Amino acid sequence: MKKRVILLVGLLIGALAVMSVAATFSIYDWWTAGGEKQAITKVLDMFQQQYPDIKIVQNPVAGGAGVNMQAVIKSLIFAGVPPTTFQVHAGWEMYQYASANLLQPITNLWQSEGWTKVFPERIQQLCSYQGQFYAVPMDVHRANMVWYNKAIFDKLGLTMPTTIQDFINMLPKIKSAGYIPIALGDSANWTTAMLFEETLLAVAGPQKYNEYFEGKITASDPAVQQTIQYFRTELQYVNPNHASLTWDQACGLLVNGQAAMTIMGDWANGYFMAAGWTPNVDYGGVAVPGTEGIYNLVVDSFPIPVGAPDVQTGYDWLKFIATVPAQAAFNQIKGSIPANINVPTTGFNPIQVANMEALKKDVLTASAVHGSEAPVAFVTDWENALTVIQYHPEMSLAACVNLLNTTAQQDNLAGTVAAAGVNY
Amino acid sequence: MKKRTALSIGLILPSVIIVGIFVYAFIAWTFAVSLTNWNTLLPNWSFAGLKNYIYLFTQDMRFHMDLINNFIFLPFFVLGTMILGFFLATLLNSGVKFESFFRTVFLLPMAISLVVSGVIWVWIYDPTNGALASLFQILHLPAINWLGSMTYALPAIIIATIWQYTGFTTSIYLAGLRGIPQEVLEAARLDGAHGFRLYWNIIIPMVQSSTVTAFVLMVQLSLQMFDIVWVMTQGGPAFATDMPAVYMFIAGFKQNFVARGAAIAMIIFALTLIVVIPYIFTAGRITEEEA
Numbered sequence: 049m050k051k052r053v054i055l056l057v058g059l060l061i062g063a064l065a066v067m068s069v070a071a072t073f074s075i076y077d078w079w080t081a082g083g084e085k086q087a088i089t090k091v092l093d094m095f096q097q098q099y100p101d102i103k104i105v106q107n108p109v110a111g112g113a114g115v116n117m118q119a120v121i122k123s124l125i126f127a128g129v130p131p132t133t134f135q136v137h138a139g140w141e142m143y144q145y146a147s148a149n150l151l152q153p154i155t156n157l158w159q160s161e162g163w164t165k166v167f168p169e170r171i172q173q174l175c176s177y178q179g180q181f182y183a184v185p186m187d188v189h190r191a192n193m194v195w196y197n198k199a200i201f202d203k204l205g206l207t208m209p210t211t212i213q214d215f216i217n218m219l220p221k222i223k224s225a226g227y228i229p230i231a232l233g234d235s236a237n238w239t240t241a242m243l244f245e246e247t248l249l250a251v252a253g254p255q256k257y258n259e260y261f262e263g264k265i266t267a268s269d270p271a272v273q274q275t276i277q278y279f280r281t282e283l284q285y286v287n288p289n290h291a292s293l294t295w296d297q298a299c300g301l302l303v304n305g306q307a308a309m310t311i312m313g314d315w316a317n318g319y320f321m322a323a324g325w326t327p328n329v330d331y332g333g334v335a336v337p338g339t340e341g342i343y344n345l346v347v348d349s350f351p352i353p354v355g356a357p358d359v360q361t362g363y364d365w366l367k368f369i370a371t372v373p374a375q376a377a378f379n380q381i382k383g384s385i386p387a388n389i390n391v392p393t394t395g396f397n398p399i400q401v402a403n404m405e406a407l408k409k410d411v412l413t414a415s416a417v418h419g420s421e422a423p424v425a426f427v428t429d430w431e432n433a434l435t436v437i438q439y440h441p442e443m444s445l446a447a448c449v450n451l452l453n454t455t456a457q458q459d460n461l462a463g464t465v466a467a468a469g470v471n472y
Numbered sequence: 473m474k475k476r477t478a479l480s481i482g483l484i485l486p487s488v489i490i491v492g493i494f495v496y497a498f499i500a501w502t503f504a505v506s507l508t509n510w511n512t513l514l515p516n517w518s519f520a521g522l523k524n525y526i527y528l529f530t531q532d533m534r535f536h537m538d539l540i541n542n543f544i545f546l547p548f549f550v551l552g553t554m555i556l557g558f559f560l561a562t563l564l565n566s567g568v569k570f571e572s573f574f575r576t577v578f579l580l581p582m583a584i585s586l587v588v589s590g591v592i593w594v595w596i597y598d599p600t601n602g603a604l605a606s607l608f609q610i611l612h613l614p615a616i617n618w619l620g621s622m623t624y625a626l627p628a629i630i631i632a633t634i635w636q637y638t639g640f641t642t643s644i645y646l647a648g649l650r651g652i653p654q655e656v657l658e659a660a661r662l663d664g665a666h667g668f669r670l671y672w673n674i675i676i677p678m679v680q681s682s683t684v685t686a687f688v689l690m691v692q693l694s695l696q697m698f699d700i701v702w703v704m705t706q707g708g709p710a711f712a713t714d715m716p717a718v719y720m721f722i723a724g725f726k727q728n729f730v731a732r733g734a735a736i737a738m739i740i741f742a743l744t745l746i747v748v749i750p751y752i753f754t755a756g757r758i759t760e761e762e763a
Contacts, residue, residue, distance in 0.1 A: 117723035122513070142727060148514040235619075237596075237708055288600040291620025291709050425727035432534065433713065439622050439710035458531070 053232045073361045075350075076134035079382075080110040080115045081296075083318040087382035095368050101363055114419075125150055129356055130353035130376060132362045136253065138174035139420025140427075140454065143468060151351045152393040153180040153344055155398035156362060158177075163370060170412035173471045174347055174420055183349035184386035187379050189313050190403055191415040192246045192336045194289040194345040195320070196309045199331065200227055204308075212250040212338035219285040223306045228385035229285035231307035233298030237443040240438055241417045241431040242284055243311055248275040250338025254355045254411045258472040261422040261464025268454035276437070276448050277435055283438055299323075311336060313346055313418075318383025333399045343410035345404075347387065405411075423468075426459040499741065504732035513728045524735035526560065538640075538719050539710040542695065545630060549697075550690040552634040559684065564642070565649045577645070579639040586636065588702030592630040594619065614696070619705055625712045633641025633700055647681030649675070667742070688751040692744050712759045716740050 053161050057237040079088045085108070109117035114137070125145075136142045145151050158164060158181040164172060167185060175183045194215075196208060204225050209215045222229040234240045249257050252271035259265045260272060262267060267273070287293070299319045301307035310316065317333055325331050335342065350369060353359055368374055375386035380395050385404050393401045414420035416427055434454045437448050456462070488677050509520045530533045534722050564571055581589065596603045597618035605615055618628040652675065660674045676683075698717035701707060707714030707722075724733025 115722075115726050119721075122725060144513050148512070150513070234708075236706055288617055291617065291625075291705075292594060292598045292602075350746060425729065428727050429534075430723060433709060435710045439712070 055104060055192055060127065061428060071103070072358055074131040074357070075204040076107045076109060076117055076121055076131050076364070078114045078135060080108045083209060084315075087378045088104045090383060091369065091378045093367065094374060098368065099361070099364060102364075113402055113436045123399055125353055128355065130356050132358055133262055133352055133365055135186075135348055136183065136351060137419035138185055140423050141182050141413050141419030142175070142351060143177050143470060144424055145351065145353070146180075146182045150354055150360070151182045152354055153182060154184070154363075154366065155181045155354065157181070157366065161367060163372065166370070166390050168387075168389065168407060168412060170345065170414065171283075171387055174345070174414060175349055177288055178469055184370050185347045185349045185350040185398050186369050186375070187348050187384040188387045188407060189315060189348075189384045189405075189418075190335075191242060191313045191346050191418065192339040193314050193316070193333050194309055194311050194336045195299070195302065195316050195331055195333045197305065197307065198332055200305065200308045201332075203309060208318045208332065208334055210340060212247065212278060212336075216281055219282070223464060225287055225307050228287045228301060228307035228308060230282055231298040231301040231310040232286040232290040233292050233293030233295045235292060235294050237431050237435045238311070238417050239295050239298070239367040240283075241434050242313070242415075244275065244279045244434050245415065246311055246336045246344065247278050247282065247341065247344060248272065249344055249413065250336055251278065253276045253344050253412045256414055258421075261416050261461075262457055262465045266456065267449045272452070273449060274447060275401050276452075277437055279335050279434075280437070280441065288462075295313070295454035298423055301376060311432065313415075314399070314403060315383055317397070320350060321383065321397065323417040327397045327399045343412050345413075345414045345420060346410055347420060349383075423459070423461065426461045426464070428455065428462055429455045476554065477680050487642070496744060502734045502737050502741075506738050508731050510731040510734075511729045515730075524731050528732065528735055528739070532713060534714065534719055538714050538716045541626060541711070541713060541741035542697070542715055545697065546608070546691065546694045548627075548630045549633055549637075549694045550687065551632065551643045553637045553690050554683070556634065556638045558645045560638065560642045560647055561645035564646055572667055579643050582639040584636070587703050589632065589636050590700045593635075593700075594704055597628055598663050620709055622709060622712045624708060625705055627714050629701060629704060632704065633694075633697065636700070637690065642691065644686045644689075645679060648679035652678045684751060684754055688747050691747045695743050697741055707740050724747075
């Protein structure tokens with residue numbers, strides 16, 4: 049009996065000892081799918097090599113495009129046990145923590161590391177809140193991309209148009225040839241919202257696009273009304289089983305030759321490469337017609353929460369992920385591009401290289417769907433409103449406009465953005 | 473005697489404390505939060521009265537749809553699982569060969585996590601490659617886009633959840649049927665009760681406590697339905713399968729409408745109480761009668 053008690057106490061002490069050591073550097077992310085998982089593993093390995101004494105505890109939380117992980121993070125922060133760092137979309141998703149004083153300002157680090165010279169200005173805005181920096185970008189995705197099956201385009205004698213109107217005009221031709229014009233997988237409704245978002249960017253241009261998500265113009269604006277009409281037309285040319293598919297299964301429709309195009313962020317690039325396709329041979333990926341010269345950003349970043357254990361290791365991590373080798377290694381595997389503009393283009397595929405060039409010269413906007421451009425609460429309701437429009441083709445244009453406007457009013461979009469005082 | 477009392481109190485106390493904190497204190501906490509303006513990430517304890525409840529009932533289109541969906545879901549799910557469960561339990565109890573094999577077959581779905589069965593049902597319902605689509609093709613029926621249709625998505629989820637929980641009601645009814653003394657049935661047969669009359673007048677009244685238990689559990693499950701909906705449709709298309717519990721999760725954890733999420737939780741709780749409170753009283757009565 050006594051021996052057993054001693055054994056149990058010993059085990060307990062041992063477990064506590066392991067736990068206290070293991071808490072050194074804890075990181076939360078939602079990179080659990082193929083490609084992205086290898087990318088974060090690779091970077092963590094590199095980090096470990098550089099700092100061999102650190103004990104890294106990676107906590108991946110799958111699902112819901114980060115919603116599930118955010119639920120965990122919010123619980124941890126309120127329980128007073130925040131991790132050292134966690135993945136967050138730069139922009140409004142990050143602002144919600146910064147505005148509540150839950151993140152440590154890292155402006156000094158940005159200045160001493162000279163990051164204002166290596167990250168584009170719009171990305172700097174997305175990483176800062178009311179004059180202070182709070183996060184460091186790890187990668188840049190481009191939301192406004194259209195991907196197409198080259199064999200189908202060649203067979204039908206098509207080239208990718210340069211205006212959204214020509215894009216819309218092309219859809220019936222593809223359909224009558226027996227192909228699905230636009231592959232869509234909206235078992236989670238953010239993909240439908242992306243269709244609207246990128247169409248809005250093409251119709252309204254970057255200035256009005258920003259004003260719409262700032263609440264300065266409403267859905268009654270002619271550009272937004274035109275977007276609603278294009279959006280509804282596009283939805284008539286998607287695969288009938290869209291609601292059962294995920295975005296990557298929709299990309300699969302291109303690979304197996306059933307669909308001609310899909311509108312999706314450049315994470316689709318990683319999918320096509322993994323499916324054995326060669327860029328610019330089997331498939332092409334360009335800016336959505338009408339958005340040439342505009343780069344709609346999705347930026348993954350890392351902040352340090354207030355009360356994080358071992359802040360110094362957190363700073364080391366931030367410094368490390370900003371470096372050229374880390375950004376190159378991570379983004380080559382993941383299919384995104386580096387936020388650091390000094391990363392050389394060697395080792396990236398031609399579509400990534402084109403985007404790396406574009407990032408330096410394009411007008412930069414941010415994706416609302418991916419939590420950067422508009423308050424999170426509004427975006428959720430806005431996406432749902434778009435789904436309602438999607439499934440009610442009998443709704444009049446005025447009713448659609450009214451629904452979108454009611455959503456913006458109920459969530460006080462204009463007031464929230466004005467009160468936050470963030471730059472666009 | 474005194475020693476025994478002290479011992480019983482000592483044994484019961486830990487669970488009373490744990491239940492007190494983790495169930496009742498948290499219900500009280502949730503109720504308190506639902507009366508505040510905490511619709512931000514950071515706690516905001518300023519008193520809002522019934523503002524969140526009024527918003528949900530008067531302005532919130534999504535919540536209205538959730539309630540409608542839930543009240544459509546509830547009777548189909550509850551009656552479906554109970555009738556099917558009773559039917560299967562009767563078959564199992566009729567001395568069928570390989571009874572334990574069939575019992576396992578019917579109970580197995582219950583052992584599968586709702587998330588796993590949700591994923592399986594998504595495959596079954598896939599309109600191009602799904603099992604159901606192939607079956608419809610063989611039968612020359614038109615293809616139905618189950619989960620992508622405003623009309624069929626909710627029935628599709630009801631079918632999947634009935635499949636999942638019928639094993640549960642089957643086991644409840646099987647226990648009830650096994651509890652009927654053989655003498656009673658023989659006496660009834662001697663008095664000329666057969667077939668339908670035997671069931672209607674003797675068996676169904678005698679498994680009343682099983683019926684009440686199954687009813688309460690199924691109603692409570694359907695009011696709190698979350699997992700399978702989250703996995704299969706996330707409440708879509710266009711709220712066709714959205715449930716209060718799904719909205720509660722999104723409002724509380726994604727949109728930071730913490731007080732609104734708490735208000736939804738309290739409404740679900742109140743609806744559950746409507747069936748649970750009578751159950752507590754009738755269950756007490758039935759046990760006394762049987763004793």
